[in-house]
């Protein structure tokens with residue numbers, strides 16, 4: 247079977263590589279010539295653990311190809327996966343420009359029947375609109391649209407693709423659903439087949455639910471700080487109840503990334519469009535916006551004002567093991583610190599290059615942790631990279647002017663911090679000073 251993947255971002259590239267790895271012949275199409283050139287040399291344009299090894303292996307086995315020539319790829323395809331971006335419009339709704347462009351590109355090229363599988367996250371009704379467009383733009387062939395939302399996490403995308411909890415297939419046509427199920431069967435992951443609209447909704451509802459768990463635990467953390475309870479203990483005790491589950495109960499400075507922020511807003515907008523006021527979800531979003539600024543509040547409380555203070559930021563990406571800066575808490579925090587005329591020195595093991603393009607120009611970059619901490623008045627930990635979790639705490643004492651840590655990801659056990667002359671403020675736990 248000839249499979250084509252449209253868009254080689256986090257989802258498209260991982261999907262293409264994984265489908266090739268289970269034996270399919272896969273051509274990945276992107277409009278970005280530079281990216282395609284890089285991938286043709288076996289270089290991944292994104293940082294994702296394990297991806298380059300799998301890319302090279304499958305390219306060498308002649309199963310994985312990269313091209314900008316979409317027209318040719320679509321002509322020869324049996325199944326086309328769409329994995330282009332669906333970013334946020336100004337009003338919070340999903341921007342479907344790239345989706346509809348891909349539909350037009352495919353419709354103008356295909357000469358035989360084909361199945362189009364939508365991996366991108368799209369609002370309910372979009373796959374049916376795509377189906378309608380195909381019927382109008384390419385009436386000479388049969389094109390079946392299948393919804394197959396993606397659930398991988400950045401930083402563990404390869405693992406998630408091979409070990410996911412479910413593969414959701416939403417289809418109107420049984421034959422098309424069977425073909426997509428057949429393609430995915432080698433993964434050995436349970437397949438949940440449903441109608442298209444439910445499949446589209448499963449994706450938004452799943453992300454909104456996970457975001458709700460995070461905002462919920464963050465609110466509990468905020469209360470813990472005031473009543474003298476410890477959020478780590480509370481989350482551990484809650485998580486032992488299997489009805490609650492222990493995952494996604496890590497309190498911190500909120501969720502970021504390319505999905506939760508935009509997908510929660512898009513779902514609130516989907517609801518608003520049918521005159522449903524999704525109050526709970528709007529509160530989840532509001533709590534997150536406040537939570538991202540928590541360390542600034544703590545610093546203000548501690549210092550009075552932060553003008554002229556040298557602040558070391560440790561961690562810039564929205565989570566560890568990725569260089570993705572989309573909606574990272576560091577964007578909000580660095581901007582606010584710079585606006586208050588603090589001196590900001592930032593370090594991240596992987597994301598500095600991407601960060602330079604989006605953080606204020608006043609931010610100074612360090613090439614290692616010690617350099618960032620040197621003579622700093624305070625450190626703010628924004629991403630829980632292993633490098634920070636495993637850092638010898640004496641380094642803070644040795645390097646900083648005043649060893650004051652604002653830890654937005656609860657990287658250290660309080661008993662460990664207690665052994666050092668460190669002032670330590672974290673999330674949902676008592677301060678150590």
Ligand SMILES: NC(=O)c1ccc[n+]([C@@H]2O[C@H](COP(=O)([O-])OP(=O)(O)OC[C@H]3O[C@@H](n4cnc5c(N)ncnc54)[C@H](O)[C@@H]3O)[C@@H](O)[C@H]2O)c1
Pocket residue numbers: 252253254255256257258275276277278281316329330331332344347348351365366367368396397398399400504505
């Ligand atoms: N990033 C994630 O972890 C993740 C996980 C699950 C679902 N999703 C969803 O998957 C979709 C893709 O997300 P992403 O983060 O991979 O996006 P991305 O922005 O990283 O990549 C999109 C790619 O599509 C390419 N593209 C755009 N229009 C094209 C066209 N007409 N033809 C060929 N290529 C085209 C772009 O050049 C880009 O390389 C989104 O809907 C997102 O919500 C993302």
Ligand SMILES: O=c1ccn([C@@H]2O[C@H](COP(=O)(O)OP(=O)(O)O[C@H]3O[C@H](CO)[C@@H](O)[C@H](O)[C@H]3O)[C@@H](O)[C@H]2O)c(=O)[nH]1
Pocket residue numbers: 367396397398399400401453456460493494495496497498499500501502503504505506509564565
């Ligand atoms: O207990 C937790 C878990 C996560 N986070 C934060 O939540 C954000 C998202 O983390 P994660 O879900 O691990 O990463 P993503 O790559 O954004 O993956 C989410 O978004 C993807 C895109 O839709 C989905 O495919 C995944 O299933 C979904 O987990 C990050 O900022 C994390 O720091 C917390 O604050 N506490």
